[in-house]
Amino acid sequence: MDEDLNRTVSAFRMLVTTLNRAKTHERLTEAAGVRLDRPDVQILVYLLDSGEPRRIGLIATGLQVESPHVTRHVATLEQRGLVERVRDPDDGRAWRIALTEEGAEVASRCRKVTTDWFQGAIAEWSEADRAELSRLMGKLSDDLSSHLKDVITLR
Template sequence: MTQALGRGMRDEIEPYADEIGNFLVRLQRVRERTIAHAKSTDGIDPAAYGCLFRLLKDGPMRSGALAESMYTDPSTVSRQVAQLVERGHVQRQADPTDGRASVLAVTESGRAAAGRIRALRNERLGMMLGEWSIEDLQDFARLMDRFVTDYERMRPLFSPERSLRSETDAERSLRSETDAERSLPSDSGSERGVR
C-alpha cells in the first residue's frame, strides 16, 4: 500500500530516507572516481556525452535550452558542446524558427559515438546485473524510474542555497498554508481547519 507523506516526513519513513541518502552518496562517489579515471579515448570529457545523449533524445535545440534540460549553467554546456563540435559529433544549424539564432544538432559521427557508448554501458550493466532475476530487474527499473522522476520534480528542494536555510522557512510556509485553510468557510458542516 502506498501512503503519501503529505506535509511532513513520517517517523517510519526517516530511517529509509537516511539509508537511501547514504546509498546515493556512495553511488555519487563511485561515479565521480570512475569518471575521473575514464577519460574517453577521443579526449572528450565524459560529462559532454550527457549533452550528446540529450540532443539525441530531444532533438535539435538552442544551447540555453540544452543547459536548462541538463540542470546546469550555460557556460558548462558551452564548454562541453565545444568539445562535441570540435570532434564532429554535434553541429550548429540555423534555428528554423529564427534564422539569426542557431540550434545544436547531432551528426552521423555523433550518432555512431553515442551508439558505441550505449553498447559499452549496456554491456557493463549487463555484467553487473547478470545474476539478477528478470522480476528484480523489472522492479528495479520501475522503482528507479519513479525515484528519478520524483527527484527531478523535487530538485529545487535539494538546491544548495535551499539546504543552507533553516527549517523555519519551510515551517513558516506550512503555517501560512494552514492558516489560510483555517480562514476558509467550512463546507457542509465540516471543520476545515481542524486536523
C-alpha cells in the first residue's frame, strides 16, 4: 500500500524531472520548428488551451507565476507577432492577450509535439488502459491541485 504510493510518486517525480530539462525543451522547439524559450511556449499553449484572450493577471495565475514574468514574455511574443493586445470589453483599463493567427499555429505545433510524445509512449497500450489513464490523470490533476491549494493556503 505505502509501497504502491512510493512507487507512484517516484514515477511521477521522474516524469516531472524529465519534462523540465533544458534538453527536453530544446527537443520540443526543434520538433515544432520554432525558436522560443520555455516561458514563451508555456504562455502560448496556455492561451491556446484557454480558447480565448486572457488578461496578464489570469495568465500569471494559471501558470502559477508572478505577473512581471508574464509581462516580460508577452512583450517579446508581441514583438514577434505571436500575440496581440486587445482591449478588455469589461474593463477599459485592462487588455487581453490574444493569439495572432501565426501565434495560434505555433502554439498548436508546440502542443502537438508534447501530445505526440505521450501518444508515442502509450501507443502499444490497450484501449482500456489508455482510457483509464485519461480518466485517472484528470482526476489526479484536479484532486492534487485542489489538495495542494488547501495545504498551501491553510497556514
